[in-house]
């Protein structure tokens with residue numbers, strides 16, 4: 001299968017290349033760029049020297065669709081909404097890493113992303129794919145909308161509680177933290193060293209574009225109240241930790257909660273539930289496609305605390321995109337993704 005990558009010079013693109021380099025089923029057919037046509041990728045990323053000799057090509061959706069079996073869009077939101085329809089119209093499969101086709105309600109997209117939504121027809125056809133929660137709907141799809149990084153950590157952390165209808169409506173609070181690679185490679189004041197180093201900042205308070213994405217999926221799963229969701233920038237390169245709080249009125253113990261999570265994720269290759277009293281750290285999933293989860297229940301406050309960690313560029317972006325592409329094309333879901341985390 002020939003895979004083309006648009007936005008290969010970005011962080012998500014670089015991770016796609018790292019995975020595809022040793023993927024037995026997908027071969028990197030072409031790399032596309034809006035700014036570096038004719039250059040070799042190793043001029044931008046010396047760590048890829050000799051891995052990908054082909055020159056970066058200009059973005060021509062019709063041509064790309066003719067030459068590739070699947071196109072990964074690792075471009076900013078607002079760009080994918082223009083490219084994806086043209087590629088799909090030519091019959092080529094697309095996996096979109098951006099937020100452009102995740103929200104089924106265009107008005108929500110325009111409110112939270114402050115950009116014009118893509119064509120209604122393709123918003124409807126896009127399959128929002130978090131495999132652990134809805135892998136059945138991915139098989140046979142041609143257009144995958146890959147979930148956001150924070151929603152992946154949050155929804156995997158919440159799913160067992162939502163499925164068992166244990167959470168009191170309106171009680172979910174998510175305190176999420178991300179490494180700076182989550183903001184991509186383009187420099188900005190907030191991401192320069194002197195602003196980040198020895199610092200911890202909250203951002204997009206009550207305005208984060210991932211709030212409607214999480215709420216949309218929770219609704220499908222049966223929980224319809226709004227959530228409180230806040231994001232913080234941490235002076236580290238990779239990783240997301242979502243610390244999730246929710247009230248439980250049913251009579252349960254911490255042991256019950258742990259058994260629920262262990263059972264729910266027992267057969268999932270990429271979700272690892274920590275043992276009782278143990279909580280994951282971001283480094284324990286670095287550069288891997290794992291989501292690691294720890295759970296606790298405070299019998300005094302009747303509140304559950306769920307800690308969910310992922311690598312934002314892997315399970316939060318490129319890793320999950322390949323996982324989805326594997327399912328879409330009928331390959332073993334874990335193909336090319338059996339990385340142990342990098343530690344320390």
Ligand SMILES: NC(=O)C1=CN([C@@H]2O[C@H](COP(=O)(O)OP(=O)(O)OC[C@H]3O[C@@H](n4cnc5c(N)ncnc54)[C@H](OP(=O)(O)O)[C@@H]3O)[C@@H](O)[C@H]2O)C=CC1
Nearest residue numbers: 007009010011012033034035074075076098182184185317
């Ligand atoms: N970083 C993360 O942790 C996550 C990112 N995402 C999403 O994935 C997508 C890629 O993110 P990321 O790799 O971090 O971003 P980067 O900013 O690192 O890279 C984006 C790439 O998009 C290309 N690009 C920029 N403008 C245009 C344009 N007008 N037309 C076509 N291509 C353009 C650029 O490549 P060139 O100049 O070569 O064209 C650039 O390298 C985004 O939508 C992001 O929101 C999703 C989950 C997590």
Ligand SMILES: CC(=O)N[C@@H](CCC(=O)OP(=O)(O)O)C(=O)O
Nearest residue numbers: 098099148149178179180182183
């Ligand atoms: C640290 C950091 O800035 N993270 C970014 C993640 C954005 C992202 O991945 O955007 P979409 O999923 O919406 O495409 C943010 O919080 O906006």
